Amino acid sequence: MLCLRDVTYEVNGRRIIERVNMRFKEDMTYSILGPNGAGKSTLAHILMGVVKPTEGKVLLDERDITQLGVTERAKLGITLLWQEPARYDGITVKEYLTLGGKIKADKNEIREVLDLVGLPYELYAHRFVDKSLSGGERKRIELASLLLLKPRYAILDEPDSGLDITAGELIEDVLEYFRKVGTTVILITHHEEIAAKTDFAYFVCAGGLLKKGFSREVVEYYKKTCGRCFLTGMMEDGDKG
Numbered sequence: 001m002l003c004l005r006d007v008t009y010e011v012n013g014r015r016i017i018e019r020v021n022m023r024f025k026e027d028m029t030y031s032i033l034g035p036n037g038a039g040k041s042t043l044a045h046i047l048m049g050v051v052k053p054t055e056g057k058v059l060l061d062e063r064d065i066t067q068l069g070v071t072e073r074a075k076l077g078i079t080l081l082w083q084e085p086a087r088y089d090g091i092t093v094k095e096y097l098t099l100g101g102k103i104k105a106d107k108n109e110i111r112e113v114l115d116l117v118g119l120p121y122e123l124y125a126h127r128f129v130d131k132s133l134s135g136g137e138r139k140r141i142e143l144a145s146l147l148l149l150k151p152r153y154a155i156l157d158e159p160d161s162g163l164d165i166t167a168g169e170l171i172e173d174v175l176e177y178f179r180k181v182g183t184t185v186i187l188i189t190h191h192e193e194i195a196a197k198t199d200f201a202y203f204v205c206a207g208g209l210l211k212k213g214f215s216r217e218v219v220e221y222y223k224k225t226c227g228r229c230f231l232t233g234m235m236e237d238g239d240k241g
């Protein structure tokens with residue numbers, strides 16, 4: 001089980017995350033739902049070790065991993081799909097998916113994950129992961145790489161951003177695949193219809209945890225409270241760009 005225990009994160013004296021507790025159990029799918037600027041990506045980065053909390057701990061199976069960096073956490077099976085997909089000039093999609101051959105996967109497995117993200121093998125396997133691919137295509141390729149990896153934990157930061165109207169279906173297929181292979185999913189989103197697809201949800205706002213529980217209950221609460229919250233309007237105005 002992966003846990004955040006009493007996690008606080010400050011930048012320049014400003015509290016971005018305030019005493020947050022979260023637990024992610026095996027084989028479950030979770031979402032972290034909240035408006036723009038709520039602190040969702042910061043929580044994803046704390047889970048991945050991109051940034052270290054100012055106070056509190058990150059625990060994996062009761063082991064304190066707070067001070068471990070991204071590479072060490074990746075070795076423990078924690079992975080992150082970044083909000084912005086990266087580019088790798090000179091590397092083909094197939095090489096990228098198999099980490100240059102480090103992941104043993106036959107053509108059928110590569111075909112399966114590319115099909116799942118809506119990119120036909122014949123058209124994409126030998127393309128380069130460079131600027132010739134659109135942002136949405138690169139996002140789909142990054143999703144495919146996590147599917148092939150079958151990590152213990154997959155943190156998906158806004159997996160639907162930059163994708164077209166098929167994103168909802170794609171996220172459903174991704175969640176079903178991860179449930180099948182036993183990956184615990186932590187999905188970051190501000191879309192309630194995406195959050196509703198996971199088993200459990202945490203609703204965060206202004207760096208604090210407001211509600212947790214079954215996704216449908218948390219989503220209902222989010223719909224009732226968030227649109228009317230004066231903080232949401234203020235943060236969205238302040239965080240534009």
Ligand SMILES: Nc1ncnc2c1ncn2[C@@H]1O[C@H](COP(=O)(O)OP(=O)(O)OP(=O)(O)O)[C@@H](O)[C@H]1O
Nearest residue numbers: 011016034035036037038039040041042043190239
């Ligand atoms: N390094 C930093 N320096 C200053 N402020 C920061 C830093 N990192 C995050 N913040 C601020 O902390 C708040 C939370 O940011 P975060 O990116 O975690 O929000 P989010 O919920 O993921 O938002 P969005 O849905 O817009 O991506 C924001 O107000 C942001 O401007």
